[in-house]
Amino acid sequence: MPLLNYAERMEKLKVSEVREIIKFIMQPGIISFAGGIPDGRLFPMEAVADISQKVLNECGAESLQYASSEGYIPLREQIKQRMAKYGIQSEVENILLLNGAQQGIEFSGRILLDQGDIVLCESPTYLGALNAYKTYQCDFKEVPCDEDGIIPEELEKILKTIPNIKMIYTVPDYQNPTGRQWTLERRQQFMEVVNRHHLPVVEDSPYYELRYDGESLPPLKALDTKGLVIYLGSFSKIFCPGLRMGWVCADRNILQNFILAKQSCDLQGNTFAERQVSFYLRDYDIQAHIEEVRKTYKYRRDVMQEMIESEFPKNIKNTAPKGGTFIWVELPTDVNAREVLQEAVKKNVAFIPGGSFYPESNTENAMRLSFVSMDEQEIRKGMKLLGQVLKTFI
Amino acid sequence: MPLLNYAERMEKLKVSEVREIIKFIMQPGIISFAGGIPDGRLFPMEAVADISQKVLNECGAESLQYASSEGYIPLREQIKQRMAKYGIQSEVENILLLNGAQQGIEFSGRILLDQGDIVLCESPTYLGALNAYKTYQCDFKEVPCDEDGIIPEELEKILKTIPNIKMIYTVPDYQNPTGRQWTLERRQQFMEVVNRHHLPVVEDSPYYELRYDGESLPPLKALDTKGLVIYLGSFSKIFCPGLRMGWVCADRNILQNFILAKQSCDLQGNTFAERQVSFYLRDYDIQAHIEEVRKTYKYRRDVMQEMIESEFPKNIKNTAPKGGTFIWVELPTDVNAREVLQEAVKKNVAFIPGGSFYPESNTENAMRLSFVSMDEQEIRKGMKLLGQVLKTFI
Structure with a gap:
């Protein structure tokens, strides 16, 4: 059967390696430091059971019905108030609900990128950002x-020498994959540069509240x-990822373009899920929940760092993240981490x-380790095994 | 503040007129024949309350966790079995869950359309299909x-004379906006033509089970x-639209490209909603529910047709749909329906x-009337008023 003639944009896309690995590690018995998958044992299951009933009782059919593309107004109001605590001043009209922050990354590419843009x-x-943007042949x-x-x-130098730069994608807090947090001074200097060049910035911030130090x-x-x-914000890491609840907060004109993208992509979000999250924020203490998650993850980060020190070869380098879900390990330059993974x-x-x-670069001597999905015992066991494997390479 | 330099593809997009009108008519007291919005009074609320608890009890944290991009396997199995009843033979591997059928329309454009394609x-x-495809500058x-x-x-003639034709978008059953159902003979003739030209076909089928005659x-x-x-299938019209549950069934190679699209757009569906729908199909009799919906909508269609006959001017033409949610009314050519709407x-x-x-064409003398959202009394009242308005134009 002859294949179809697909769009040119599909040529550069390949199946997400991470999601393919995640499929593999979903099997029982695997100790996985792969996905930044929150530990389901921490999900507030009883609260979700309670609010799910409340949503149906209080909102009735409206909770299962078509609605506006922008999303449930009370949740947008709650998000506005939460962001105000981080120092972001906004109005409900600056906020659009999304299927996770990933949809916001995709939409930013859709509204800004022409073929050949950088x-x-x-x-x-x-x-996941690279994959989303590649669709637009940038x-x-x-x-x-x-x-x-x-x-x-370095940013300034690049902006001065390269034309066609359309936007910059950033994860300033506890970055995926390195766990890095930008300093305040760097944030200020960065904004000074992008303001001067009038460069749109995507700030992807799913880990903001997972701060440990x-x-x-x-x-x-x-x-x-x-x-x-x-x-771009998300409830995936501080509540749960399965409800796919994220949001974008942007200037009105940009947001109008995001709404257009939402309408053509999937019309609107899940009205029930929007209310589940909103009622959770209304009736439960999400800060107390986040505190518990933080405490657990911080401990696991410490255990993982301790195990790197005791079990890994000495000539490696690792980040010491102050938050988020990942530690980044740099191996000697002659070691290919893809081969390490196979073993x-x-x-x-x-x-x-x-x-x-x-x-761009072919840097194969690094590993991303997530410390959030596994408990202490699993981390100790898995890191010991990983140390043994690494020692056969180094 | 200078505006951003948006992507070229955004130039042709405008806010969905339908969704803007829907926003207006969400206000209480409006009799709306605008959106094909299912009547929420028919939603199986108690069943949804029951299955929501069962999902949490039986699946636990898995129902709120990250999962594969393809979607919950038991639901894909149930969809496969449902489609087999319509005569579609498939495997679970041919099915990907989507945020409503709209996401499938968008993905079909994404994987097939280059700029200038037809x-x-x-x-x-x-x-909504036009809006989704326009993004790809077709x-x-x-x-x-x-x-x-x-x-x-006519199709054959077009295929022989116009190059660059990349795909055909169709709604063969109770079409939006006309309510038309293609005959069996036409379906066979159509497939014969597209097979000969190896032309990909999008079959958008959200209304398939809403058959009245x-x-x-x-x-x-x-x-x-x-x-x-x-x-492309959907649970929006036969269960509820708020959970945004649709699916695509396609050849494996095409489906692989849909999965790539899913991964870059929003990673995966809502794991809780996928289980809600699956448990509903497992524990409740959806066919009995659809029967009830059908009976109600059929009666409303009859009432609307009766009111067209008694209240509308005589020199109009309307479709007599055997299913779905819409009646299409053609007005005399000198009447602009946008002006009628304003009144x-x-x-x-x-x-x-x-x-x-x-x-393409500038056909302004038609109206799309939905008969599903309003009850008998509202339909009678609204159609009477609409008849009065029409008589001032005709």
Whole structure:
């Protein structure tokens, strides 16, 4: 049977390596440091049971009916109030509910990118963003980073020398995959540069509230005086990912374009799920829940770091993230993490090889380890096994 | 503040007129024949309350967790079995769950359309499909239709004379906006033509089970011997739209491209909603529910037709749909339905002007009337008012 003639944009797309690995590790018995999958044992199951009934009782048929594309107004109001605590001033009219922050990444590409445009990103950066943007046949340019975030001078240099730069994608807080948090000074310098160049910024911020040490810093959006920052938030890491509840907060004109994208892509969100999240925020103490999640994940991060120190070969380097879900491990340059994964999987341990997170460079000597999905015992056991595997390579 | 430089594809997009009108008519006191919005009074609320608890009890944290992009396997199995009753033979691997059938329309454009490609469609056709495809900077060509569906000779003529035709979008059962059902003979002739030209077909089928008279005919997908038909189904009209549960059934190679689209757009569906629908199908008799919905809508269709006859001017023409949610009314050529709407709204009655449903031609003398959202009394009252308005124009 002859194949169809697909659109040109499909040529560059391949199945998400991470999601394919996640499919594999969904099997029982696998110790997985691969996906940044929240530990389901922490989900507030009883609260969800309670609010699901309340939604049906209080909202009735409206909770299962068509509704506006923008989403449930009370939830947008609650999001506005939550963001105000981070320093983001907004109105309900600046907020659109999304199927997770991923949909916001996709929409930002859809409304901004023409073929051949360049997207700037951190080096390394979130794979799912690269996949979403690739659909629009753009190119990528990695901006050099250090432990404090994007290096403003490097950004400035790139903006001065390369034409066609259309936007920059960033994860300033506890980045996927490195766990890095940009410093306040860097945030200010960064905004100064993008303001000068009138460059739209996507601030992808799903980990903002998963802070374990230090202090929360103002999101870029809180420092945005020119309406250039498209802020993406999510309930996936602080409540649960299965309800697919995220949002975008942006300047009205940008938001209008996001609404157009929403209408043509799937008309509107899930009205029941929007109310579930809204009622949870109304009737339960999400801050107390986040506190519990933080405490658990912080402990696991500490255990993982301890195990890296005791079990991994000495000539590796790892980040010491202050929040989020990932530790990034750099191996000696001659070690290919994809080969390490093949051996690790034989011992029922999984992680994501770092090579996937670079759009341009061929950097294969890194691993992304998630410390949130497994409990202490699993982390200790898996890291020991992984250490053994690494020692056969190094 | 200077505006951003948006992507070229955004130029042709405008806010969905239908969804903007729907926003207006969400206000209490409006008699709306505008959206094909199911009557929420028929939603099985108690069943949803029951299954929501069962999902949490039986599936636990899994029902709120990340999962595979393809969707919950038991639901895909149930969909496969339901489609087998319509005559569609498939495997679970041919099925991907979607956020409503709209997401499938969008994905079909995404994987198939390059700039300048031509999409064939019925004349008139579903507005939401036009909006989704426009994103990919395609052009449209309307294929002439009569009461029996697309005219195969006209399709053949177009395929022979116009290059760049990439796909055809169809709604063979109780079409939006006309309510038309293609005859069996036309379906067979159509498949013969598209097979010969190896033309991919999107079969958008949200109304298939809302049949009031006559018999169900095989979907195009059931007649598809070459893997060319991309079948889109939905639970929106037979269960409820708020959970946003639709699916695509297609050839494996096409489906693989849909999965890529799903991964980059929103990673996966809502795991809780997928289980809600699956448990509903497992524990309740959806056929009995559909029977009740059918009986109610059939009666309303009859009332609306009766009111057209008694209250509308004589020199109009209307379809007599055997299923679905819409009646299509053609006014004398010098009457503009958008102007009629402006007057109708003053009397708190709404509908959708037909002009929105033609991508090419400027046909403004038609109205789409939904008969499903309002009850008998509301239909009688609204149609009487609409008749009065029409008589001032005709």
